[in-house]
Amino acid sequence: xxxxxxxxxxxxxxxxxxxxxxxxxxxxxxxxxxxxxxxxxxxxxxxxxxxxxxxxxxxxxxxxxxxxxxxxxxxxxxxxxxxxxxxxxxxxxxxxxxxxxxxxxxxxxxxxxxxxxxxxxxxxxxxxxxxxxxxxxxxxxxxxxxxxxxxxxxxxxxxxxxxxxxxxxxxxxxxxxxxxxxxxxxxxxxxxxxxxxxxxxxxxxxxxxxxxxxxxxxxxxxxxxxxxxxxxxxxxxxxxxxxxxxxxxxxxxxxxxxxxxxxxxxxxxxxxxxxxxxxxxxxxxxxxxxxxxxxxxxxxxxxxxxxxxxxxxxxxxxxxxxx
Amino acid sequence: xxxxxxxxxxxxxxxxxxxxxxxxxxxxxxxxxxxxxxxxxxxxxxxxxxxxxxxxxxxxxxxxxxxxxxxxxxxxxxxxxxxxxxxxxxxxxxxxxxxxxxxxxxxxxxxxxxxxxxxxxxxxxxxxxxxxxxxxxxxxxxxxxxxxxxxxxxxxxxxxxxxxxxxxxxxxxxxxxxxxxxxxxxxxxxxxxxxxxxxxxxxxxxxxxxxxxxxxxxxxxxxxxxxxxxxxxxxxxxxxxxxxxxxxxxxxxxxxxxxxxx
Numbered sequence: 001x002x003x004x005x006x007x008x009x010x011x012x013x014x015x016x017x018x019x020x021x022x023x024x025x026x027x028x029x030x031x032x033x034x035x036x037x038x039x040x041x042x043x044x045x046x047x048x049x050x051x052x053x054x055x056x057x058x059x060x061x062x063x064x065x066x067x068x069x070x071x072x073x074x075x076x077x078x079x080x081x082x083x084x085x086x087x088x089x090x091x092x093x094x095x096x097x098x099x100x101x102x103x104x105x106x107x108x109x110x111x112x113x114x115x116x117x118x119x120x121x122x123x124x125x126x127x128x129x130x131x132x133x134x135x136x137x138x139x140x141x142x143x144x145x146x147x148x149x150x151x152x153x154x155x156x157x158x159x160x161x162x163x164x165x166x167x168x169x170x171x172x173x174x175x176x177x178x179x180x181x182x183x184x185x186x187x188x189x190x191x192x193x194x195x196x197x198x199x200x201x202x203x204x205x206x207x208x209x210x211x212x213x214x215x216x217x218x219x220x221x222x223x224x225x226x227x228x229x230x231x232x233x234x235x236x237x238x239x240x241x242x243x244x245x246x247x248x249x250x251x252x253x254x255x256x257x258x259x260x261x262x263x264x265x266x267x268x269x270x271x272x273x274x275x276x277x278x279x280x281x282x283x284x285x286x287x288x289x290x291x292x293x294x295x296x297x298x299x300x301x302x303x304x305x306x307x308x309x310x311x312x313x314x315x316x317x318x319x320x321x322x323x
Numbered sequence: 324x325x326x327x328x329x330x331x332x333x334x335x336x337x338x339x340x341x342x343x344x345x346x347x348x349x350x351x352x353x354x355x356x357x358x359x360x361x362x363x364x365x366x367x368x369x370x371x372x373x374x375x376x377x378x379x380x381x382x383x384x385x386x387x388x389x390x391x392x393x394x395x396x397x398x399x400x401x402x403x404x405x406x407x408x409x410x411x412x413x414x415x416x417x418x419x420x421x422x423x424x425x426x427x428x429x430x431x432x433x434x435x436x437x438x439x440x441x442x443x444x445x446x447x448x449x450x451x452x453x454x455x456x457x458x459x460x461x462x463x464x465x466x467x468x469x470x471x472x473x474x475x476x477x478x479x480x481x482x483x484x485x486x487x488x489x490x491x492x493x494x495x496x497x498x499x500x501x502x503x504x505x506x507x508x509x510x511x512x513x514x515x516x517x518x519x520x521x522x523x524x525x526x527x528x529x530x531x532x533x534x535x536x537x538x539x540x541x542x543x544x545x546x547x548x549x550x551x552x553x554x555x556x557x558x559x560x561x562x563x564x565x566x567x568x569x570x571x572x573x574x575x576x577x578x579x580x581x582x583x584x585x
Binding site: 075076079080081097131204205206208210213214215216217218220221222223224226263268269 | 339369370373375392395396397399400403404405406407408409410411412413414415416419423427429430431432479485492539
C-alpha cells in the first residue's frame with residue numbers, strides 16, 4: 001500500500017472536518033476558527049466553535065469510524081459483501097431499547113443506555129438462535145439469525161409505537177433517523193474510549209480476519225479455531241456498532257458501503273482495511289452531517305437519511321463493477 | 324508421520340458415521356492417497372485433520388503424539404493444507420495470499436521477518452507462480468489458482484502436506500505438473516497425503532493407496548495391491564477392468580460401458 005493513499009485518506013478527513021466546523025448558519029473564516037480553537041477572539045464565535053461545531057464534528061468522526069470498523073471486520077470474517085452491523089440485528093435491538101425507553105418516559109439521558117442494552121440483547125439473541133440451530137460459528141447462519149432478530153425487533157417497535165403518545169413516536173422516529181446534532185464532549189469521550197478498546201481489539205485480530213476471509217476450512221488448515229474467531233469478531237464489531245448507535249441513533253449504510261470503497265482504493269489486508277475504513281467512515285459521516293445542515297437551512301436533514309443518499313450511488317456503482 | 328488409528332467421526336444430526344474405524348498412516352518421503360467414490364468419506368479425512376470435526380472414537384497421531392495434545396497453531400506449523408474449495412469474497416494479490424501461509428508462524432503479534440519473506444518467495448518459486456505474484460486472484464485461470472493455493476501451503480511449511488483434490492478442474496498438463504511437484508516434495512522428505520478421485524493418476528505417483536467406501540477402509544496397500552478389478556467393482560458398483568499402462572507399468576482402471584454395443 002503506497003503511502004499517498006493514507007495521506008489522501010487523512011487529508012480528506014481533515015479538510016471535510018474543517019469545512020464542517022467553518023460552514024453553518026454562521027459562516028466562520030479560517031482565521032476565526034483558528035482563534036476560536038485557542039479560545040481567543042469573539043466570544044460568540046468561540047462558543048459556537050468549542051461547544052457546538054467541534055463536539056458535533058468529533059462525534060460524527062467517531063460514529064463514522066466505528067461503523068466503518070465494524071462493517072469492515074464483519075464483511076471479512078463472514079466473507080459476505082453485504083454483512084454490516086445493522087444487518088445483524090444491532091440496529092433493530094438498539095431501536096427497541098430506545099423506543100421502549102422513550103415509551104416508558106425515561107429521562108433522555110437514559111436513552112443511549114437503553115439503546116446499547118437493546119443492541120447487546122439483540123446480538124446475544126442472534127448468537128443464541130445460531131447456537132440453537134446447531135451452527136455455532138457458521139457465518140451464514142449467524143447472518144440469518146441476525147436478520148431474523150432484526151425483523152423481530154422491527155415488529156416489536158411497530159407494536160410499541162402503534163399505541164404510543166405522538167410525542168413518543170416523534171422522539172423515537174427522530175432517534176431512528178440518526179443525528180449528531182446534540183453532541184456533547186462527554187458523549188465523544190465515552191465513544192472514543194469504546195472505539196479505542198473495540199477498534200484496537202479488531203486491529204489486533206485483523207490477521208485472523210484475513211485468514212477467515214479465505215473460508216472456514218482453509219482458515220482451520222492455518223491453525224485457527226474458526227468458530228471462536230468468528231464469534232470474537234461478531235461480538236466486538238457488534239459492541240462497537242452498538243456504542244455508535246447509542247451515541248447517535250441509526251446512521252445507516254456507512255458500515256456497508258465504506259469497506260467497499262476502501263477496498264476499491266487498494267487496501268486489502270484487514271489491518272490496513274480497518275484503519276482505512278475508520279478514516280473513510282469518519283469522512284462520510286462528517287460530510288453527510290455537513291450536507292444535512294446546509295442543504296435546507298435552518299432545517300436539518302436526518303443524518304441517517306443523508307448517509308444512505310450518499311451511500312446508495314456509491315454502492316450501485318460498485319454493483320455495476322461486480323456484474 | 325500422520326497416523327489414523329480406528330478413527331470414527333459423525334457429523335452433527337447425521338444418522339451414520341462419516342468415518343468408522345479408519346486406520347492408515349502417511350509417512351515422510353512418499354505420497355499416500357486416499358481414494359474412493361463420492362461420499363466415501365475422503366474429504367472428511369482432511370476435515371478431521373484440520374480439526375473442523377471432532378473424533379468420536381480413535382486417535383490421530385502426528386509423529387506418535389495425539390492431535391488432541393497438539394495445539395492448533397502447532398499442528399498448522401507441522402502440516403500444511405490445501406483444502407478443496409475456496410471462494411474468496413474479496414480478492415487479494417497472489418503474494419498477499421501466499422503470505423497468509425505464514426499465519427501459523429506469525430500469530431497476531433510477530434511481524435513478518437526476512438525468514439518469512441524468504442519462505443514465501445521460495446514457495447512461489449517452487450509452485451512456479453512467481454511471475455503471477457502481483458496479480459489479483461480473481462484474474463487467474465483455474466490452473467494458476469490451484470498452483471497459487473499450493474504456494475500458500477508451501478509457505479506454510481512443515482513436514483507434511485495434505486491436499487484435498489489438488490487437481491480438480493485442471494487439464495492434463497496442469498494436472499501432471501502438480502503431481503510432479505508433489506512427487507518432488509515427497510522425495511525431498513515431506514509426507515504428502517492427498518485425497519483424490521483420480522485413481523489412474525494417483526496410481527502412478529502414490530506409494531500407498533487407502534481405498535474408502537461408506538467411511539470404512541476397504542483396502543490399503545500399493546497401487547497394485549489395491550487396484551484389483553474385483554475390489555474396485557465392489558467399491559464403485561460399476562463393471563470395470565484393470566489393465567497396466569504399457570509405458571509406465573502402473574495399474575489403470577477402465578470402466579466398461581453399461582450396455583456394450585452389439
